[in-house]
Amino acid sequence: MAGPALSAQCRNHSHGFHWSPGLGRRNICPHENKELSKEKETLPLVEDASNCDIVKATQYGIFERCKELVEAGYDVRQPDKENVSLLHWAAINNRLDLVKFYISKGAVVDQLGGDLNSTPLHWAVRQGHLPMVILLLQCGADPSRIDGEGFSSIHLAVLFQHMPVIAYLLSKGQSIDMTDLNGQTPLMLSAHKVLGSEPTGFLLRFHPSLNVVDKVEQNTPLHWAVVAGNTNAVEKLLDAGSSLDIRNIKGETPLDLAQQSRNRLIIHMLTAEAKIRAKKNFRLFRWLQKCELFLLLVLSVITMWVVGYIMDLNSDSWLLKGSLLVVVLFVTTLFPRFLLEYRSLTYLPAIILLSSIFWMLVTWFILFLPDLAGTFFQVPFFLSVIGLLYFFYKTWGTDPGYIKSSEEERKMNIITLAESGCLDFRTFCTSCLIKKPLRSMHCHVCNSCVARFDQHCLWTGRCIGFGNHHYYIFFLFFLIVVCDWMLYGTFLYWSNHCATTYKQDGVWTYVTQIASCSPWLVYIFFLVSFHASWASFLILNQLFQIAFLGLTAHERSSLLKQSKHMKHPFSLRKTPYNHGFTQNLADFFQCRCFGLFKPSAVDWTTQQTVLLHPAKEKVLRSV
Numbered sequence: 001m002a003g004p005a006l007s008a009q010c011r012n013h014s015h016g017f018h019w020s021p022g023l024g025r026r027n028i029c030p031h032e033n034k035e036l037s038k039e040k041e042t043l044p045l046v047e048d049a050s051n052c053d054i055v056k057a058t059q060y061g062i063f064e065r066c067k068e069l070v071e072a073g074y075d076v077r078q079p080d081k082e083n084v085s086l087l088h089w090a091a092i093n094n095r096l097d098l099v100k101f102y103i104s105k106g107a108v109v110d111q112l113g114g115d116l117n118s119t120p121l122h123w124a125v126r127q128g129h130l131p132m133v134i135l136l137l138q139c140g141a142d143p144s145r146i147d148g149e150g151f152s153s154i155h156l157a158v159l160f161q162h163m164p165v166i167a168y169l170l171s172k173g174q175s176i177d178m179t180d181l182n183g184q185t186p187l188m189l190s191a192h193k194v195l196g197s198e199p200t201g202f203l204l205r206f207h208p209s210l211n212v213v214d215k216v217e218q219n220t221p222l223h224w225a226v227v228a229g230n231t232n233a234v235e236k237l238l239d240a241g242s243s244l245d246i247r248n249i250k251g252e253t254p255l256d257l258a259q260q261s262r263n264r265l266i267i268h269m270l271t272a273e274a275k276i277r278a279k280k281n282f283r284l285f286r287w288l289q290k291c292e293l294f295l296l297l298v299l300s301v302i303t304m305w306v307v308g309y310i311m312d313l314n315s316d317s318w319l320l321k322g323s324l325l326v327v328v329l330f331v332t333t334l335f336p337r338f339l340l341e342y343r344s345l346t347y348l349p350a351i352i353l354l355s356s357i358f359w360m361l362v363t364w365f366i367l368f369l370p371d372l373a374g375t376f377f378q379v380p381f382f383l384s385v386i387g388l389l390y391f392f393y394k395t396w397g398t399d400p401g402y403i404k405s406s407e408e409e410r411k412m413n414i415i416t417l418a419e420s421g422c423l424d425f426r427t428f429c430t431s432c433l434i435k436k437p438l439r440s441m442h443c444h445v446c447n448s449c450v451a452r453f454d455q456h457c458l459w460t461g462r463c464i465g466f467g468n469h470h471y472y473i474f475f476l477f478f479l480i481v482v483c484d485w486m487l488y489g490t491f492l493y494w495s496n497h498c499a500t501t502y503k504q505d506g507v508w509t510y511v512t513q514i515a516s517c518s519p520w521l522v523y524i525f526f527l528v529s530f531h532a533s534w535a536s537f538l539i540l541n542q543l544f545q546i547a548f549l550g551l552t553a554h555e556r557s558s559l560l561k562q563s564k565h566m567k568h569p570f571s572l573r574k575t576p577y578n579h580g581f582t583q584n585l586a587d588f589f590q591c592r593c594f595g596l597f598k599p600s601a602v603d604w605t606t607q608q609t610v611l612l613h614p615a616k617e618k619v620l621r622s623v
Contacts, residue, residue: 091120116148128162150181171411183215192224350461368489388478401451401466483532550578
């Protein structure tokens with residue numbers, strides 16, 4: 001426990017609360033003053049600083065009074081009646097100037113004190129005072145010192161979930177696998193004591209040992225997560241590759257512990273993971289994993305053909321056709337479920353799109369080409385298909401702007417940001433351990449930060465960002481063109497091969513006749529209409545955002561959400577990224593138009609601040 005003057009009730013709750021550091025008064029335990037958090041009143045000021053003793057002056061941060069008493073002969077190493085030094089009180093209240101002053105006057109930076117025999121660094125860590133932690137470490141504080149409860153600084157930071165402090169301590173060289181008095185690592189402590197996905201997920205990004213055991217129970221972090229019923233931590237540890245076979249001192253595996261506690265969800269998670277890992281031992285499964293995207297594409301192509309074939313049957317029984325379709329769809333869902341990983345299923349929309357394009361081409365060659373032989377319409381269609389496939393490949397294969405850095409660079413960035421007071425977790429990505437550049441966003445599907453993030457596109461299976469956004473626009477354009485050609489070919493085929501017309505027979509007769517004339521073509525018609533609909537909606541939305549707003553889809557949605565909670569909604573047009581219709585397009589496509597425009601080239605993978613556009617800067621300079 002950080003404070004020395006706590007009630008007996010509080011001494012039994014050392015991990016159950018956070019103290020609120022006083023801005024001008026000593027820290028008060030919530031069990032001693034339960035109404036303090038409800039009142040939210042301004043803390044009283046000291047009426048006469050000249051009458052304060054040095055402990056009270058330290059708590060209030062009255063530097064001149066403290067300096068006066070020290071120069072008058074007060075020993076800064078002398079503890080008060082609760083065995084707490086002045087450095088402890090300055091640390092818990094985040095009095096940076098007093099800490100520097102006391103250390104210059106001979107204060108012991110690692111002096112032990114309080115009920116838990118803690119150092120000032122322990123007190124600062126418990127409170128989450130990152131500037132104080134930085135200062136004490138710079139003054140020689142030892143983060144590996146163990147307090148009265150057996151915890152080092154990194155263990156306390158984990159218990160109280162102070163992510164910036166954890167990041168800084170680990171970046172400064174604190175071992176991620178350091179053990180406390182019971183032999184528990186920070187990862188074990190997080191899995192056991194802190195319910196939720198963090199800080200377990202955060203610690204895993206520093207590559208801790210997953211299968212190390214503690215001294216007492218010989219449990220791994222996964223054992224401790226199961227004991228605590230921490231499903232989020234169990235999921236994170238399984239994804240990281242924790243062993244399922246290690247036994248503790250009683251010979252129990254994590255699954256044994258889950259069965260004892262009768263936690264059905266964790267039992268299911270462990271048994272499912274065990275089955276997946278068992279499958280990976282088979283050569284066939286490993287081969288399927290290597291070829292899973294190709295196999296999924298083949299399965300999609302075959303399934304689409306089977307669906308079209310069933311619809312094209314001569315049977316007039318729609319009940320029979322519907323039953324066959326249900327059977328086909330049920331059978332095809334078994335393959336991805338048992339043989340493919342979940343991550344591969346994120347590519348399913350893109351694979352369906354490619355399968356659709358394949359059958360569009362087959363339909364064009366078999367049904368439409370005889371009617372269009374010798375006409376001009378063949379050339380633009382095939383050019384459109386080539387453009388579609390090319391820009392799909394460029395969208396899928398081009399780096400969208402992933403922010404890359406080495407492990408050493410990440411640690412140096414954390415240290416630099418923390419010591420400059422800029423380690424703000426609103427702009428610092430806790431997944432990639434980097435300061436996010438301007439307009440970037442972490443994609444949880446790709447598990448990476450993307451520069452000028454727009455969206456994670458289901459239809460391409462890739463993020464859309466700084467590197468491939470313009471390719472994405474051309475992909476949508478050519479997809480719409482191909483779909484339009486297919487719709488033209490469809491209506492042309494119906495007019496040439498079906499014995500009915502809309503003008504003569506009306507809507508219902510016309511629809512039933514074309515359906516019986518070529519059910520396969522009706523199937524392709526709905527498929528093409530579907531792809532044309534979403535592509536048209538997306539490209540119109542994208543061009544509006546790019547040309548009129550200068551924003552990405554993510555930025556637009558974020559600003560709209562913010563606007564709903566504001567009393568005075570702002571205009572999306574008034575952003576630093578909107579430079580006017582023509583200039584926005586020139587900047588996005590990097591188009592000079594023979595010198596008519598001067599596009600601004602910004603590397604959004606490194607840009608941290610808003611830059612004034614060169615055109616606006618030139619105007620301001622002239623003024």
